[in-house]
Amino acid sequence: MTTASTSAAPGRATRADVAKLAGVSTAVVSYVTNAGPQSVAPATRKRVLEAAAALGYRPNAAARSLKTGATQLLGMVIPDATNLYFAELAVAVETAAVAHGFDLLVAHSHSSREREAQLMHSFTSRQVDGIIMLSTVADQSATTLGATKTPFVEFGCNIGTPGGLAFTVDHRAGAREGVQHLIEHGHTQIGLVVGPEMAGIAHSREVGWMDALAEAGLRRGPIFRADFSRAGGFEAGRALVESAAAPSAVFVASDVQATGVIRAAHEAGVRMPDELAIVSFDASPESEYTWPALTAMQQPIDEMAGAAVEAIVRLRLSKPAESRMFSTTLVRRASCGCPPTVAQ
Structure with a gap:
């Protein structure tokens, strides 16, 4: 490679500077730095990359987006960054996005309608190529988004936003299977720990709990409502163990709540699963490391993440895409009375 110098300052080099140092055309530099649209011989590609590194050249993403109409960015809204289920999902979406040539911007809404609306406006003003929403409150903000031309999908539940696609699991069927598993262990009094509102995902999981009990001819156990958080689960768990009619088993609508329930049971001296069996929903990473480990x-x-990103890609190309509903899988661990498993 030639060692010709340039007057451009590091970090401010132009494509022409790189082309001159590498001995190629500016078009070839563009093909290398933008991964196409035409292929470049390996030796030439190496020469261009070495020249770019020597000059500190970085392609101007803003200028490129103005020219192509694409930012190669996706936006993602999650309600709670401390919930490992949402963190795990964000990682999965990022992996899928990168495979399609996108970077991912993740923002935390704190389950606030106002914050969600702000994030939608911020993402659309930055002209992201698509938005993935995990919303516990999305109604007005998603409806507003539906009026834009930005492709978007909903995760977790389908709130029926015009123009929106949903990628979710069958929460009702999953909850029913979880409760049925507790019934198979011989429990006839099964309580429920769930969110404070009978709406959306929480409602579907509550109905699944009711379905399983009705099918088995069992009366509904007590319901303990609390926030979808560790603190909420701890509050519900304390109420459960202090109840005069405490059930022998409980279905918990989320792992993050179940973590709090387990702490409350330990502090009260309640042996699990002998005196209180637990099945929860999500099977997030932390569920494998509670004591006892959570059946979920x-x-x-x-x-789900791959399907959601693929849908955004298709929508951007004006190709048809459809919502999808996935099935859950029962992961058996010690909290329900199944033999303990060793974490991998």
């Missing part, structure tokens, strides 16, 4: 309904996160 697992969502196919990687498959």
Whole structure:
């Protein structure tokens, strides 16, 4: 490679500077730095990359987006960054996005309608190529988004936003299977720990709990409502163990709540699963490391993330895309009374 110098300052070099140093055309530099649209011989590609590194050249993403109409960015809204289920899902979406040539911007809404609306406006003003929403409150913000031309998909539930696609699991069927598993262990009094509102995902999981009990001819156990958080689960768990009619088993609508329930049971001296068996929903990473480890309904996160990103790609190309509903899988661990498993 030639060692010709340039007057451009590091970090401010132009494509022409790189082309001159590498002995190629500016078009070839563009093909290398933008991964296409035409292929470049390996030796030439190496020469261009070495020249770019020597000059500190970085392609101007803003200028490129103005020219192509694409930013190669996706936006993702999650309600709670401390919930490992959402963190795991964000990683899966990022992996799928990178495979399609996109970077991912992740923002935390704190389950606030106002914050969600702000994030939607921020993402669309930055002209992201698509938005993935995990919303516990999305109604007005998603409806507003539906009026834009930005492709978007909903994760977790389908709130029926015009123009929106949903990628979710069958929460009702998953909850029913989880409760049925507790019934198979011989429990006849099964309580429920769930969110404070009978809406959306929480409602579907509550109905699944009711379905399983009705099918088995069992009366509904007590319901303990609390926030979808560790603190909420701890509050619900304390109410459960202090109840005069405490059930022998409980279905918990989320792993993050179940973590709090387990702490409350330990502090009260309640032996699990002998005195209180637990099945939860999500099978997030932390569920394998609670004590006892949580039996839980697992969502196919990687498959869901891949399908959601693929849908955005198709929508950007004006190709048809459809919503999808996935099935959950029961992961058996010690909290329900199944033999303990060793974490991998």
